[in-house]
Amino acid sequence: MVKPLSLVGQVVLYAAFAAFIGYFASHPKYRHLAPDRAMVKLSMSHFGARECRTRSAAELARLPPNMRAPLECKRERSPLRIEVELDGQTVYRDSIRPTGIARDGVAAVYRRFEVGAGTHRLAVRLNDDARVSGFTHMHEGAVELKPAQILVIDFNPDHGGLFFR
């Protein structure tokens, strides 16, 4: 037989359990970004260039017929050298090594930069071929960012190289 006082105690303790779970299941709210801020993300995944040379006709003739590829390339790929400039200030500069033990995989980068909402001047430069000095791809322009908006800097050779979205 449950005593009335015990029953009241149980109700109180169950209520405390429910209140604890119910509160911390969604409170306090977590603010991830200040209300007047936006986000620029540098996100690209790209294969750097390989150092290749063209085989001569004599070299090709010495190879078995199924292996007569006109280009002979080193396995290792070039790293990606990237610079991001925001309103004239360099906010990112790095060289991204290709993945893989032989450094023959894709080079990927993901970085996020908090910026104030409003208009900004953004310039991105990329070099994906170590044999070339300077940059092989460049893109710049004015961007208008609303609060909490995300602007992504990406690279796709099929879309003309570097682009903002």
Place this chain on the structure above:
Amino acid sequence: MKSKVNLRTGVRAVFERAEDLFDAGFGGANNPLRHLGALGFLLFWIVAISGLYLYIVLDTGITQVYESVRALSSDPRAPGGILRSMHRYGADGFMLVMGLHLVREWAFGRSHGFRWYSWVSGVPLIWLAFASGIGGYWIPWDRLAQFSALATAEWLDWLPLFGGAISRNFASPGVLNDRFFTLLVFIHLGVPLLLLVALWAHVHRISRVDHFPRRRLAIGTGLTLLLLALIAPARLDAAADLSIVPAEVALDWFILFIHPLAYATSSATAWLFVAAVSVLLLVLPLLPHPARQPVARVSPANCNGCSRCFADCPYAAVVMEPHPDKPGHKLARVIPELCAGCGICAGACPSSTPFRSVEELVTGIDMPQQPVDALRRELAARLARLEAAPRAVVFGCTEAFDVRALEDARTCAISLLCTGMLPPSLVEYALRSGADGVLVTGCREGGCAFRLGNGWIGERLRGEREPHLRASVPAQRLRVLWADARDGERLRAGLAEFRRDLDALGDAHRPRSIVRRIVHHG
């Protein structure tokens, strides 16, 4: 070392105070703090069953999933909405109960010795529970899901294994497709299945697993979650939009706390935190701790193969094997690594009766540090020293209130390894050897330090379990009063009341005295 001990004893004291509070409301058998593991199982099944329903009604496409969850949430008091809320709150409850279970077991010193396996096998459970919970938050694909998915991806990408490849999936709209839910299904169905297997591994080395709370506690917990689901239905944010940052989210702090930690510090710090906690938990059994109790010892000549020790051992440390010398008979064997040294097996052994007419009482299974023969001799010697009536014998447990503090001219007290090792016949023996009454005490109900000891002795004294106390023993001369180490005053008051009752009883219901006939062997 000292501060660690102090911290642990301090935390233990907090738990004990809380248990006192819960005992007042729920009683020992239904005290949720003493059944956190069982509560965890209950909450797991609530989450699993509600989750199966949700999975059936979910439309698993990148845009359709949000619509199907919104349909469920549009009427949060309809069965679908209630189940969704119970699924979420059940998961939070599971995390809370798991955390309390972990801290309580540590505070009560249950991380080493024969318990090392249960402790270590519990660590992967924590990883799996969080992996499952975090993955679950991605499924509705609302703003909170978007935040958690990206935060997790950025955290994982810190590892040199991925190099930013995962975060790219959430970088901008149009990257994700329906295949995303193949991953989610793997995470949110596969991981809980692994969790279930890991739960089995966690408990399979103990017997009579407390895998479900008693009905009253189960109903109370289920109703609480149901009411919570009705009063505060689980939220659903706006649909995920990868072109904007979910700037403010109603975070579930039980499951998703790792995200703010990673953002407030760094991904490396968050990984360091996870690794440090995991390593600390895994090496805890290796740290210095009190020496183990000597393990039970079988006497093949006295073991009749009845299997009661096998049935009653809380840690499955006794196995029955074919007797090497008696064809068709079984013989108990103790697995030393699993033995807690509690002596419950000795209390279960029918050969532990002190009425056996042998000079040295050797039982089928016994504890070298406190053999039943020594108990019989100690009882006789102490009873002989009592000077005044009513003469009371108190059998207690070293893990509970130290009954030796009750000794005086009218009371002798014997502290056992566990009250469960008390052979019921020793109660009768005490009464027939001159005691006016016997008080049996030990850990509070549901709180036995060796899980089952006070339950078994209670059943044996009530005649519900073998070996049982004979019905001819007068119930008026026996009292059972469970008392933890902090229950001294209550136990003293109970003993005083027992003495008054014995005084009032006089010579009524007194069993006949023993005429001992010692047989000398050999």
